Amino acid sequence: MAKNKMMGGSCACAMLAAAVACAAFGSTDKTSDPKFVFLNTKTSSFWRTATSNVVTLPVRYPDGATTATLTVVGSSWSMTTNPPAGFFDLILPEPSSPETEDVYDLTLSFNDGTVRSAKLGLIQGLMPDAEGATRCVIPEGRRNWRKIHRHAVLPIPYGVESFSVTVDGQEVASDSGLDGAKGWYALDGVGIGSNASISFTLGGVSYFANLLSGDSGLQLLFK
Amino acid sequence: MKTQIRMLTILAAACGFANAAAHAADIDRVIVRQQWPWSTDIEVEYMLSGVTSPVNIHVQAYNGSQELPAEQLEDAISGDLYGIAHDGVGLLTIDPVKAFGTDSVVLPNFKVKLTLSDSAANVNEVIYKIFDLATGDCTDVSRADILNGKYGAYETDYGKIGEGYNTTLKDVLIWTGVTNNIEYKTTKLVMRKIPANGVETKIGGFDWQTVGKANAAVRTVSFTNDYYMSVFEFTEGQFLTLVTNTPNSTITYRRTQFTNGVERYIRPMNIPDYVSRSRLAYWPTESAYGKGPFPDNRTSVIGNLRAQTGLVGFDLPTEAVWEYACRAGTTNDCYSGLNLKNINEYKLVARCNANSGNPTAQNYDKPAITDLLPSEGGSAIVGTYRPNAWGLYDMLGNLAEYCLDHYQADVSAYTGPDPWGPVPDGGSSTFRVGRGSSYYLDYSFGNCSYRQNLYSNSAASPILGVRLCLTVF
Numbered sequence: 001m002a003k004n005k006m007m008g009g010s011c012a013c014a015m016l017a018a019a020v021a022c023a024a025f026g027s028t029d030k031t032s033d034p035k036f037v038f039l040n041t042k043t044s045s046f047w048r049t050a051t052s053n054v055v056t057l058p059v060r061y062p063d064g065a066t067t068a069t070l071t072v073v074g075s076s077w078s079m080t081t082n083p084p085a086g087f088f089d090l091i092l093p094e095p096s097s098p099e100t101e102d103v104y105d106l107t108l109s110f111n112d113g114t115v116r117s118a119k120l121g122l123i124q125g126l127m128p129d130a131e132g133a134t135r136c137v138i139p140e141g142r143r144n145w146r147k148i149h150r151h152a153v154l155p156i157p158y159g160v161e162s163f164s165v166t167v168d169g170q171e172v173a174s175d176s177g178l179d180g181a182k183g184w185y186a187l188d189g190v191g192i193g194s195n196a197s198i199s200f201t202l203g204g205v206s207y208f209a210n211l212l213s214g215d216s217g218l219q220l221l222f223k
Numbered sequence: 224m225k226t227q228i229r230m231l232t233i234l235a236a237a238c239g240f241a242n243a244a245a246h247a248a249d250i251d252r253v254i255v256r257q258q259w260p261w262s263t264d265i266e267v268e269y270m271l272s273g274v275t276s277p278v279n280i281h282v283q284a285y286n287g288s289q290e291l292p293a294e295q296l297e298d299a300i301s302g303d304l305y306g307i308a309h310d311g312v313g314l315l316t317i318d319p320v321k322a323f324g325t326d327s328v329v330l331p332n333f334k335v336k337l338t339l340s341d342s343a344a345n346v347n348e349v350i351y352k353i354f355d356l357a358t359g360d361c362t363d364v365s366r367a368d369i370l371n372g373k374y375g376a377y378e379t380d381y382g383k384i385g386e387g388y389n390t391t392l393k394d395v396l397i398w399t400g401v402t403n404n405i406e407y408k409t410t411k412l413v414m415r416k417i418p419a420n421g422v423e424t425k426i427g428g429f430d431w432q433t434v435g436k437a438n439a440a441v442r443t444v445s446f447t448n449d450y451y452m453s454v455f456e457f458t459e460g461q462f463l464t465l466v467t468n469t470p471n472s473t474i475t476y477r478r479t480q481f482t483n484g485v486e487r488y489i490r491p492m493n494i495p496d497y498v499s500r501s502r503l504a505y506w507p508t509e510s511a512y513g514k515g516p517f518p519d520n521r522t523s524v525i526g527n528l529r530a531q532t533g534l535v536g537f538d539l540p541t542e543a544v545w546e547y548a549c550r551a552g553t554t555n556d557c558y559s560g561l562n563l564k565n566i567n568e569y570k571l572v573a574r575c576n577a578n579s580g581n582p583t584a585q586n587y588d589k590p591a592i593t594d595l596l597p598s599e600g601g602s603a604i605v606g607t608y609r610p611n612a613w614g615l616y617d618m619l620g621n622l623a624e625y626c627l628d629h630y631q632a633d634v635s636a637y638t639g640p641d642p643w644g645p646v647p648d649g650g651s652s653t654f655r656v657g658r659g660s661s662y663y664l665d666y667s668f669g670n671c672s673y674r675q676n677l678y679s680n681s682a683a684s685p686i687l688g689v690r691l692c693l694t695v696f
Contacts, residue, residue, distance in 0.1 A: 028248065029337060030250040031335070031337075035334060037257050189382055
């Protein structure tokens, strides 16, 4: 601020006024869309959903940390690696069928003692012809889900503050006290021919989705 | 931290409406994302188009309609903020925990507003050079690189380095983060640009030991070239990296002397073992400072550095070059802009006998070296103390810095452009000038104009080191 201190008060005001006038005349600005931002680094344990088996994870080393260890544990697959600072492409086993869908426990630990963990649900991927749509799956038979013993799984985007689920016109689940994402919601008893919908609030904005039945499962369309 | 640069931008805009509206750039979209839980960092992506001259990005952050105080955001944001000279995608990173001072809340409606303005004219000026001593490769670092946080922490307000610190320098920009990376103290050499071309200034006369004497005559000098000074004293780690990687180097590694050799590789190398005692005669500078010829000499540190980098401008600084760089826009005893008042103030900027564990310390607090931590006694790890306004560390205290000039008591004749002290015949003279005092001496010697008469062929001394200079011809 040495330069600032050298200016007289009236001079500074005059120049500042001129600058403001200039800025108003010559500046260009743009505002982003609102975004839900998490600061709660210690107590939150949010889920993430992935629609591709390649997940890019940012790896930010805390001050003082020099090495990191990433451990990924799923029901039938696990791996450990030492990612460098930057971005790490986590390549999960590619689902060959809806039944191979899995939930993974991710742990990123640093040699300074910092540990970050999260759960990652991998679903089969975005429908190629329906941007903004993702697919829920209906496990068949007696497949033993490691994390979720239900028939259908709704991915709930993180940041959701409240949601409700309706099946065939009847509300089967609701929660208005969420302070962040809950990841997936297990939906019981939904099969081919059922009509389900989900509504939720995210960043103060309400969203509504229909769950449409199909031969290969249910397609979730966000509106 | 960044207030001054922002003010400069505003002032530049205030100088004329035409300049303020000169850029035709536009931001097409702004996207905010956060990849929780792997990082709390908020990434802001923007698309810039129509750039015809460098622009700055001014960021305002909101939670809903409530704007966050600018000072909270300033220290938490980095990325493509200053001197953006081309169209394309820019990326900013905001550390929300740092910005909001808490990690216990969520922001349900976070958004940013980006505003364009013209960059200051010197925003893309190269002000640091980073030399890889293993390869000789050089990386230029511009003001924009520093301001964009590409190299870590920095400071634009010298008054924030210490209470009452001041300078007449304009556009202060100190890369403070350079002290945090051990590479810059061992395998790489960081040098700061000292704009001196055409500068006329006064040096000398502020040494209270010799004020009024010819030894410290106030004299007017000028410079015909800009130059770079290394931000740290040359370390043992840097020496080892250089001489073991320079092809055909004839220097063999010998352990330097330390009062305390713990973490020796990031402490300043003392030179008698390597340069003066047996190699003074081979110092390839006796006829070469800015004038040539520049023989390919690999028997000295400077010769190795020239060979490794291909730059003949490397040398020791002359006294005038050293003192101008040390003062950094000040005329007081100490480069902080303050006169030396008491030992406690001095101990914030330098290692002297009162904080080095030197048993010869008198009159002041004098911890025995055994009372200090292993890393604390003797010479200091480079970059331990506060820098001057050009971001040079340890210019006072630590090791006395060997200059190119051979010592002569009466310096009143050495004035005018690029003054350089007497040159002895055949390089056999035994005395050179040391500047900046050392950890062995009382703090009263640690001022910007104090000159030492150093017998360079004497037995190895642990108090004498070097700081490298690169002249831009």
